[in-house]
Amino acid sequence: MAKIAFILLCHKNPAGVIQQAEQLTATGDCIAIHYDARASEADYRRITEALADNPGVVFARTRVRCGWGAWSLVQATLNAIEAALEAFEDTTHLYMVSGDCMAIKSARYAKGVLDGHDADYIESVDFFESGWIKTGLKEERLIYRHFFNERESKGLFYASMNLQRRLGLERAIPEDLEIMIGSQWWCLRRKTVQAIMDFLAQRPDVLRFFRTTWIPDETFFQTLVRHLVPEEEIRPRTLTFLLFSDYGMPVTFYNDHYDMLLNQDYLFARKISPEAHELRDRLGVLYASDRQDFAVSNEGQNLYSFLTGRGREGRRFAARFWETESSLGRDRELMVVVSKKWHVAKRLVEAIRKFTNVPTIDYLFSEEHTELPDLGGIQSTLEKRNRHRRSLMRMLFDHFGTDRLVICLDPSHFDLLTDFGSDRSTMRVLEVESTFTDEYLTGHALRVGLAGENTEAATLERLLPTIRYDIRYESERLRDANFPNFGRVRETSSPAENGAAIAEFLDVPAEIGLQIAETDHLFAD
Structure with missing residues (x-):
């Protein structure tokens, strides 16, 4: 053992x-x-x-x-x-x-x-290619000699580095080493550690190099393990669980x-x-x-991101200037079905397709596999769709040759609603208000990674009220926005009431709205 x-x-x-x-x-x-x-x-x-x-x-x-x-x-x-x-x-x-x-x-x-497993556990990825370093110095950590501590003597630290840069005193990385980077919290086999110590006794040049690198605890062992141990005997992960805040501080x-x-x-x-x-x-x-x-269950990272991010959706990112300057078109109508239960919204827009000639698109800003036409690559990833939201919508209007388009949005995408609502085009919003049982919320937590199959019942019991409140908060935020063309259908309302709201939303005769509202099992889970 x-x-x-x-x-x-x-x-x-x-x-x-x-x-x-x-x-x-x-x-x-x-x-x-x-x-x-x-x-x-x-x-x-x-x-x-x-x-x-x-x-x-x-x-x-x-x-x-x-x-x-x-x-x-x-x-x-x-x-x-x-x-x-x-x-x-x-x-x-x-x-x-x-x-x-x-x-x-x-x-x-x-x-x-x-x-x-006869293996070493150490996070160890390519220093230059991995993107592990998000901000700050990168190659400068290695190619310049650092004799001062940036946190204790910031002026001297940067003065020394800048002087070396001006004098062209960049140094070479030891030729036989591929520099790696990762967490300092590792677990290594004794034979690996002994091999590192023996290697250092034979290679004083490697010791000299790392002694004057910056933040060597993220590169020293990570590089030497990769240099000395076959790849199949390395598990590139840490066995120590740690989280970081948005500001890069350990939780x-x-x-x-x-x-x-x-x-x-x-x-x-x-x-x-x-x-x-x-x-x-x-x-x-x-x-x-x-x-x-x-x-x-391993839901820690997702759970932390969810709990710390509550209330900030829609306020974290400002609109890009090139987006605010590109209108969907003054005479166009964007009709948005907003629902936390995606399957309910999808049934609703399927019925809209059946009873009207208005083009409809499901959750294109939430689901990568949403069926979209080829628009030159702008539709290829969620990141691109969100970043170029107005351009994407304008191209979809053009593709379908229409001035009216229905899309589905999750209420968490409040930033999209406020962006589209500020456009010169007309935006109509239809909120789908559903009931949420504990069983449904449990399934939701599993689907979005807030819980795993092995998450204990007591943990879920404490989590469910937070999820329920979060859904209620998103709905209240939507209503407080006072969008000028806002309607609502409710699971608890009659087909006649919902039909009237749908007819007004789509600007279609009342009988068509009623037919859509009478869709079989519209709100079923």
């Missing part, structure tokens, strides 16, 4: 470090600790004294002062690795963690995962995140709040247990 040596980098919360070390070593695993030399000496003594009698704990012989983005983080890791390799000869894996990491599975489950987990964390397809999670004492205690007990029955 796998035996793990944890490589712990930490700089605060001595009580939490002590608790973490005791929890991780209670099942026979071990840990090598590097405590930042910048931190309090009193705190360091407290940790070493508390763990002095624990045979599963060692400390890095040399402590370094760590700085974000600097080589010191890699050096601290190497120092802890040396201590682990020397002290724990029977370990099979080394797992990189921080003081904010905690296990979200049992040790037995974690070791089963590691035993199941912190608290006591009420326990169930959600256990449902993720990871072994550890970061960052656990130092104040989340209940969560830390429960996760410590979990790691020492023999529990194997984890219902992995």
Whole structure:
């Protein structure tokens, strides 16, 4: 069975470090600790004294002062690795963690995962081609020598880099290395780590190169593992669950995140709040247990995006200037059926096609496979359709040779409604108001990735009121917009009432509106 040596980098919360070390070593695993030399000496003594009698704990012989983005983080890791390799000869894996990491599975489950695959787990993608770096410096991280820390000495950092640029002092990347990038939270086999240490002893040029790169903890191990290990023995992912906010900051987990964390397809999670004492205690007990029955649903990322994004739809993106200047046409009518239940809206527009000669299109801004004519590629992806929304609609009017067109929209696309509503053309809106049972909302959560097949019932019970409120919010926002040509059909209304609303929406005789409203099973789920 796998035996793990944890490589712990930490700089605060001595009580939490002590608790973490005791929890991780209670099942026979071990840990090598590097405590930042910048931190309090009193705190360091407290940790070493508390763990002095624990045979599963060692400390890095040399402590370094760590700085974000600097080589010191890699050096601290190497120092802890040396201590682990020397002290724990029977370990099979080394797992990189921080003081904010905690296990979200049992040790037995974690070791089963590691035993199941003879592989290294490290996110490792091409530095130049992957797009992993979203903003800021890219090749400059590598081709210039960085002697200053950008966060501590920003002026010197950029002055040094700009001077090298002016003097043409770009340097070459070691020829035999393909630079990779990824998360610093890895789990590697002992033989891989030993191969890295042996490689570094033979290649001081590689050490010299990385010592002056910027943010080397995202490239150093990622590059060397790819250089030394066959691709089929690498799983390009981290086993540590972490989320980032829209501002690029790590999301912190608290006591009420326990169930959600256990449902993720990871072994550890970061960052656990130092104040989340209940969560830390429960996760410590979990790691020492023999529990194997984890219902992995892996909805964490989608769930976080949904909950943090509520209320912002329609206010995040401003209209592009080239879109606001391109009208659909003053004499044209765009008729929009707005419904959260897509199948209901599709039945309605199918009936409109049957009883009128008005062209209709389903959810073209939500479904990639919506049937559309070839418009020169602008229709090929959802991203293109949304970005060039007015041009797309104008081309559809032209394609069908009509001045009247019906489309379906999800109420979450409020930005599209406000954009089309501000156009010189006429927009008519018909809201389809349906009832939503708990069973339907559960299915909706599964379809959109807010829950998985193994999501626990208690988690869904807490989620359903939020989803129901979100749907109600979208409907209220639609009504508050006061669109001039706005109507509504309701599942609870009679066919006569709905028929009148449909007739007004389409500007057709009342009997045609009634025929459409009497469509069999119009609101059925």
